[in-house]
Amino acid sequence: MSDDQVRAYTAFEELPSLSDLEKFFFLDAFDRNVIAKSRQDSHRLGVAVQIGTVRYKSLFLSDPLAVPWSVVDYLAEQLGIGDPSQVKKYAVRAQTAYDHAWMIRDVYGFHDFDDRESWEGRVLSKRFLTFLHGRAWTHAEGPTALFDQSVAWLRRHRVLLPGVTVLERLVASVREQADERLYATVTRQVERVDAGLPRALAALLVVPEGARISELERLRQAPKRQSGTEMVKALKRVDDIAAFELGRVRVDKVPVRRMKTLAKYGAGTKAPLLARLAEPRKTATMLGVTRSLEAEAIDDALAAGQGD
Numbered sequence: 001m002s003d004d005q006v007r008a009y010t011a012f013e014e015l016p017s018l019s020d021l022e023k024f025f026f027l028d029a030f031d032r033n034v035i036a037k038s039r040q041d042s043h044r045l046g047v048a049v050q051i052g053t054v055r056y057k058s059l060f061l062s063d064p065l066a067v068p069w070s071v072v073d074y075l076a077e078q079l080g081i082g083d084p085s086q087v088k089k090y091a092v093r094a095q096t097a098y099d100h101a102w103m104i105r106d107v108y109g110f111h112d113f114d115d116r117e118s119w120e121g122r123v124l125s126k127r128f129l130t131f132l133h134g135r136a137w138t139h140a141e142g143p144t145a146l147f148d149q150s151v152a153w154l155r156r157h158r159v160l161l162p163g164v165t166v167l168e169r170l171v172a173s174v175r176e177q178a179d180e181r182l183y184a185t186v187t188r189q190v191e192r193v194d195a196g197l198p199r200a201l202a203a204l205l206v207v208p209e210g211a212r213i214s215e216l217e218r219l220r221q222a223p224k225r226q227s228g229t230e231m232v233k234a235l236k237r238v239d240d241i242a243a244f245e246l247g248r249v250r251v252d253k254v255p256v257r258r259m260k261t262l263a264k265y266g267a268g269t270k271a272p273l274l275a276r277l278a279e280p281r282k283t284a285t286m287l288g289v290t291r292s293l294e295a296e297a298i299d300d301a302l303a304a305g306q307g308d
Helices: 003-010 018-024 029-035 041-057 069-079 084-091 094-107 119-139 143-156 164-193 197-203 215-220 228-242 256-267 271-275 281-305
Strands: none
Touching (some): 018 041, 029 094, 119 256, 197 281
16 A cells, blocks of 8 residues: 555545535534533543544544544534634543543444454454455455455444554455465366366467467467458467367356456466466466457457458
């Protein structure tokens, strides 16, 4: 994550919009009863700031008053506190804000991210990991997008956000597991229909004797113009790919987005780099790119024939 993204995760980098103020910082009767337990205006306003902050950011700030002044004004007006600057007294004794944060966590039903002791904490942890693994498998998102989805899920379920590095590492680990599952699943299906197919696909990455490019690079070359000659070449290209009988490989249990991402990576990567991929990633990637090439080759052959 960039420095800006990290700051946005741990602090107020933006001014909350009016709709955000009304959604997260509006004080209802329950909030007012909680706040009323503090008698001093500075403490009442400080507690209100922490309540709104944890609803908005799903965490407690190390400096509870490190919020935009518009937030303080909005809360002070609701509490009938004429001098919002009194809130500065709230942070004089750090233990006060810390104690209030624990009280707010319990009263509002927030959970620690690493809570494994309570039954509810264990259930939430399991549900979150199930969500994260499912999302990584079905959507093939980049790390930032998956990180943002994780934050959104934790906020919806009132789980206090962990340190940014903790969540980054978890997201990276889950994405890696999803990728490994993809490679293993696809390669297993390839080997199931033909044990020799992985070697045949890998052979496309080799430059034949007397040639200047690999077979894969040759198959990537679309007809240059519409003509009978080019149509013959295009049809041979279709036949060469069809000879692999890739339709036999059942990948219907793999999310479509996953296969598209695999094919896109293969299409944009030079043959020497693909040749250096470890198994089972190499076989899975080669299946993805050749399946994609087969569809392209058919379309190109039809287009080439329209010139006659």
